[in-house]
Amino acid sequence: MKLHPFRDERVSRLHSLLDGGKFAIPRLQRAFVWNGPKAAKLLDSVYRGMPIGSLTIWDTSGRNRDLLRKDARVLPPYREHNPRVWFVLDGQQRMSVLYRAQEGGVVQNGRHQPVDFGRLVFRVTDGNGDEDRFAYRKPVAREWVAVADILARNWKLRLGDLSAGQLNRAQRCRERLLTYRVPIVRVETDSIDLARELFIRINSAGTPIAAADRAFARAAEFDLREHAEQAWAELPPAFRGLSHETLLQARALLDGLDAVAAEAMERVATLWDAQIQADQRAVARFSKEWAAQQRAMHRALDLLRAKFCVLDDGLLPSQYMVSTLTVFFAHRPKQPTPAQLAQLRVWFWATALGQRYSGSGYRQNILDDSRFFKALAEGRAETFRLSERIDPDELRRAAYGRRSSVADAFFCLLVAQKPQYLSNGTEMQVSDFASAANRRHKHHVFPRQHLRQQAGLSQRTINSILNLCLIPGEENSQFGARPPRKYLEPFADNPHFGRVMARHLLPIGEDGGLWDPNPRKGYLRFLKAREALVCAEFERAAGAKLFRRKAA
Structure with a gap:
């Protein structure tokens, strides 16, 4: 060189x-x-x-x-x-x-x-x-x-x-x-290997080399990048925010590699590069397995949307959930049985709310879930078990405007309730709420301006996701900065009022805080009452106990 x-x-x-x-x-x-x-x-x-x-x-x-x-x-x-x-x-x-x-x-x-x-x-x-x-x-x-x-x-x-x-x-x-x-x-230099090593070592000004790019560069015998980009282009438009890393992580799990994140991606490239170098027929085998993986991933996305109201990648608690769920459908290329679906429900809500794919233990959780899904798909009597119950205060601590798997799960749950208009009790179009980034349809039950001026609460407390519900922008704009007891009053006598509020998981009883004239006291009572409602609905959706019980 x-x-x-x-x-x-x-x-x-x-x-x-x-x-x-x-x-x-x-x-x-x-x-x-x-x-x-x-x-x-x-x-x-x-x-x-x-x-x-x-x-x-x-x-x-x-x-x-x-x-x-x-x-x-x-x-x-x-x-x-x-x-x-x-x-x-x-x-x-x-x-x-x-x-x-x-x-x-x-x-x-x-x-x-x-x-x-x-x-x-x-x-x-x-x-x-x-x-x-x-x-x-x-x-x-x-x-x-x-x-x-x-x-x-x-x-x-x-x-x-x-x-x-x-x-x-x-x-x-x-x-x-x-x-x-x-x-x-x-x-x-005329050495391709030297050029690849040079590319991988470079990380100067410009766009940093991502883990997937390093893996693509390692694949000397076949064009892994082309496979990934074609697969990405074939994803449903609502899920084009998924990264190449999601695709490669799924491949690593299906290849039985005991690795996660950057290590998994580079090992996929190294594994198949060695197989193709030894036998060119491995190129066709990789293409066949890659195509089967993509069919499985599409089934996984269909299930996430249909059963858990993940309308797009903006509501996806973790992209790793797509990778691990792909393992299930790769081993069972058809719809899950009722018993399998029951286990998938527990897995989805427990993983999102327990933030199992982030933090110190996420690598082992991903590998464990991959093995669990393989066994479940093959018909073995598997039961998903959450190692530790979730602190319900995690819901109160999750903040509006700060992406987290807890917040994403919360919005998926709200969409799953099929919310209705306060004005006439008819069902809203859930497509209005696609993506957590669509703030026009997020309504603060207790308006922020009202709480800042009247209640003396911290910004973090005011911005709890428990203070949010899904209301179309045109209805939201009518409420302004008035307290809930004021803007809800015109609707309270409607025969559908109780049903609509239940769909929004909003407490309307005297202990719910919505009607309290004291802004601070009312809001804190509201957070407590809504936390209980939301936790109960999460557990109903999962069909299992998820949260630790608070001392009375």
Whole structure:
């Protein structure tokens, strides 16, 4: 391996080399994953002359052309008239932005999100120095000018409507971006193994190498990344937030590997790489087993949605739950029996509420659950047992706006109640509540402003998830900051009022606190009463005792 001395290239020179098809993206590289705002920040750093890190290039002979990543559409393709291939090992994200900022156009990143480089804009109006010069937004005439227009060859023609001062600012932007010098490290070797090791060791400026990316780089004999990305693309749209790590963890469990997280993923790559190196027929065997795994994962997602109201990945208590549940359906490619479903119910609610897939014991819990699911699927008389009952105060401590498996389980439970409108008692559309991030339909039973002003409670106490229910935005907006005894009063005489409140798991008795004129006393009584209601409903859903009993 030969390490060439550092050299700096201007952005304009990099652009010419890219247009000439000199660079290529290897299969072991990830896709372009940046979004528009992050691209704007990079241009701002370049404009200010700040360091953005070096590019690392693997210089190799043309015989390694078969390592080209075929779906890399952000940068120009490699042209075979070049005698050597310059594979980009580090810096693809930055290079892509520097190129596309001049070319413009809309591309789809590796997360299947559109990035419109025509929306990378530079502010040509005067301001406080050079603050806030770049943004990702729609261009505005004579204020926010597209960077692609500024960097174009006919830039003066495109910017003909600017004033002299604005044109000078655009010219300064053009010169700073095009003359910026990017350090390049060029490593020359024809050894694929050395290049893979170099890629894995690199973790400099830019997007850090994820555990899955390391595993993909380890797979020298087959394209593990291509399998993972195709499987990800075939997931239901509501679950496209699942990571490659979820897929690889499922594979590790099905392969019987006693490993979790990054170790599991690298061992999957190493295991199959060795098998394929020994016998090329193992490629077909891997593809067959991978396809069966994906069918099992789709069944797992169907069950999570249908039986536990996990409407999308935003309500999924842990992505590891998909990996372990996939093991069950891999060994039983059909619906669970009533007895098996009863055990799955206990597992789901106990794992989510007990936060079993996070914390110090999560690795062993995942491995234990994988073995449990295999035995359960094969028809053995298995009973899921929770090693320790859950403290019910975990519900009170879980906070709105802070993602946790307890909060996700709580929202799934609320959706499962099939909540109804207060106004007319008809059932709401559960699709309105997909994703815990959809805050428009989250209602604080005791409004935060009311509690802050009247009750003198801490923000953490006010933001307990027990103070939340699912109310459509239009109904929510009518309540404002009034206390519940005020905004509920117009509905209290409706014949469906009691039924609707029960669907929302809200206590309406005198001990429930909703009608108490004392805000502090009423809210604390409400938390206690609702905690009891919610715990009872969780246990009913699980068909098992989950919580420790509090002393009277």
